Amino acid sequence: MIRxxxxxxxxxxxxxxxxxxxxxxxxxxxALKFGTDTYGFILSVVAGIVIGLLFYLVEPxxxxxxxxxxxxxxxxxxxxxxxxxxxxxxxxxxGFVIAYLLSGLLRSIPIVGGLASLLTYIFMGxxxxxxxxxxxxxxxxxxxxxxxxxxxxxGNKKEVKSIPPKVLDTxxxxxxxxxxxxxxxxxEGKLIIPSFVLEELRHIADSSDDLKRVRxxxxxxxxxxxxxxxxxxxxISERDFDDIAEVDSxxxxxxxxxxxxxxxxxxxxxxxxxxxxVEVLNINELANAIKPVAIPGEEMVxxxxxxxxxxxxxxxxxxxxxMIVVDGGRKHMGETIRVLVTSVLQTPAGRMIFGKxxx
Numbered sequence: 001m002i003r004x005x006x007x008x009x010x011x012x013x014x015x016x017x018x019x020x021x022x023x024x025x026x027x028x029x030x031a032l033k034f035g036t037d038t039y040g041f042i043l044s045v046v047a048g049i050v051i052g053l054l055f056y057l058v059e060p061x062x063x064x065x066x067x068x069x070x071x072x073x074x075x076x077x078x079x080x081x082x083x084x085x086x087x088x089x090x091x092x093x094x095g096f097v098i099a100y101l102l103s104g105l106l107r108s109i110p111i112v113g114g115l116a117s118l119l120t121y122i123f124m125g126x127x128x129x130x131x132x133x134x135x136x137x138x139x140x141x142x143x144x145x146x147x148x149x150x151x152x153x154x155g156n157k158k159e160v161k162s163i164p165p166k167v168l169d170t171x172x173x174x175x176x177x178x179x180x181x182x183x184x185x186x187x188e189g190k191l192i193i194p195s196f197v198l199e200e201l202r203h204i205a206d207s208s209d210d211l212k213r214v215r216x217x218x219x220x221x222x223x224x225x226x227x228x229x230x231x232x233x234x235x236i237s238e239r240d241f242d243d244i245a246e247v248d249s250x251x252x253x254x255x256x257x258x259x260x261x262x263x264x265x266x267x268x269x270x271x272x273x274x275x276x277x278v279e280v281l282n283i284n285e286l287a288n289a290i291k292p293v294a295i296p297g298e299e300m301v302x303x304x305x306x307x308x309x310x311x312x313x314x315x316x317x318x319x320x321x322x323m324i325v326v327d328g329g330r331k332h333m334g335e336t337i338r339v340l341v342t343s344v345l346q347t348p349a350g351r352m353i354f355g356k357x358x359x
Contacts (some may be wrong), residue, residue, distance in 0.1 A: 007059045014055025018048035078239050081257060087132040095122060095128025165235075165260035166281065172264050174219040177283055180340050182230050190233045192260060193223065196240055196250055213296050252278050291320055294341050294353050303336045304329045308319035325352045332357060 001025050101122070103117035165323055166189055172178050173193075181187055201223075205216030227234045237254065244250045248269050255278050262273055265283040273280045294300070294334045302316035313327025316339070326332070339355040346352075 006063075007057070008099060009054055010059045011052045011056035013052075015048040015052030017055075018044075018051025074243065078257075081259075084133060087135075088129045091128035091132025092125050093128070094132075095124035095126070098128075099124035109134045164279070165190040165192045165258055166263045167194065167237075167251060167255045167258065167260050168197065169262060169264045169266065169269065170197050170219065170247065171205075171266045171269075172283055173197070173201065173222055174204075175265050175283060177265075177287070178263060179222050179225050179230065181283070181286070182226060187232065187263075190235055191226065192254070193234060193236045194254055195236060195238050196247055198223075198236065198289045200247055209264050248272065252276055254323050255279075288322075288346075288351060291322055291351055292318070294344050294351075296341050296343055298341045299341065299358060300324075300328070300339055300341065300355075301336060302330065302339050304332045304334065307333070318353075322351050322353060324355060327354065327356045329357060 040216060096159070099117075099121040102120050106116040106120060107113045109116060138275070166187060168178065168191060178187075182191075199290045201216055201219045203216070205214050205220055207213050207216065226232065237258075239254055239257070241250050242252050244253060247264075251262060251269075252273055254260075255273075261279040261281055262269070264273075264280045269282070270280050270282050282313075300318075302318070302324055304314035304316050306315045306325055307313065308315050308325055312328050312330045314326040314332060316324040316326055316329070320323065324339065326337075327342070329339075338358040340358045341353055343354045344351060345354065
C-alpha cells in the first residue's frame with residue numbers, strides 16, 4: 001500500500017514538474033492567466049501528464065537503485081572509524097562555507113567566473129576534509145589536555161580510560177577456557193562476537209567430520225554460556241568486510257575499527273596481530289603465566305606414565321598438563337616417585353620441566 005501511494009505521489013510531482021517546465025519554457029504564464037491561450041494550456045497539461053507517467057513508471061527502478069547505492073555507501077562507511085567520518089563531515093562543511101564566501105568574488109570575473117566558483121567549492125571541500133583528518137591526533141591530544149587539567153583541579157591525578165572491547169576469535173571460543181576466565185572477573189569490558197565468526201562456527205558444527213562437528217557444537221555451547229549465564233556484556237557485531245576473504249584478517253580489521261583487543265589462543269594469529277599493531281590477549285600465554293614455577297633443586301611427587309624419546313627417560317605430567325621429562329625414569333613406569341628438578345625450559349607451546357629420580 002505504501003509503495004502504491006509513493007508511486008502516485010511521484011507521478012503527481014512529475015505532472016507538476018512537466019506542467020511548470022513547459023509554461024516556463026514557453027513563457028505562457030500571462031496567456032494562461034487571462035485565458036487567451038487555450039492551445040498552450042492543453043500542451044502544458046499534456047507535457048505534465050507525459051512527465052508524470054514517466055516518473056510513475058521509473059519509480060521502482062529508481063528506488064531500487066537508490067537502495068543499492070545506500071547499501072554500498074553503508075558498507076564503505078562501516079570500514080572507517082566513526083570519529084574519522086565525523087571529522088571529515090565537519091571539515092567538508094567548513095570548506096564549503098569558505099568556498100561560498102569566496103565564490104561571490106569569483107562570479108564577477110567575466111566568462112570563467114562560474115567555472116572558477118565550482119573549482120573553488122571542490123578544492124575547499126577536499127582541503128577541509130584533509131586538514132580535519134590530519135588534525136585528528138592534535139584534537140585528541142587537546143581533549144586529553146583539557147581532561148587532565150580538569151582532573152588536576154578536582155585533585156584527581158589519574159585519568160579514567162575507557163575499557164577497550166574484546167573481540168573473540170573462533171579458536172578461543174571452541175577452546176572454552178574463555179568462559180571460565182570470564183567467571184573469575186579478570187576480563188573487563190564488552191565481548192564482541194563477530195557475525196563471520198558465528199558463521200564459521202555454524203559451518204564447523206554442520207561438518208561431516210565427527211571431530212569438527214563436536215568442536216563446532218562445543219563452541220556454540222560456550223557462546224550460550226557466556227551470553228546467558230555470565231554477568232558480562234556481549235555484543236554480536238554485524239560488521240563484515242567483503243573485500244577480505246580470510247576470517248583472521250577480518251578479525252584483525254574489526255579490532256582496528258573498534259579500537260579493541262583480539263582474544264585468541266592461535267599462535268600464528270598472535271604473531272600477525274603484533275605485526276599489524278593490534279593488541280592481543282592470548283589464552284595460552286595466560287595459562288603459562290599462572291602455572292606453578294619450578295626451581296632447579298626443588299622436589300615434586302609425580303607418576304611416570306610413559307617412556308620418553310631418549311633412552312631411560314620417563315614422562316610425567318602435572319595437574320595443569322605441564323610435561324616433566326624424568327631422566328632415568330623408564331624403570332619407574334607406572335610408579336609414583338619423588339623427582340628432583342634439574343632445569344626448566346620455556347617454549348611457545350608451554351613449559352617443560354626436566355628432572356631425575358631422587359635417590
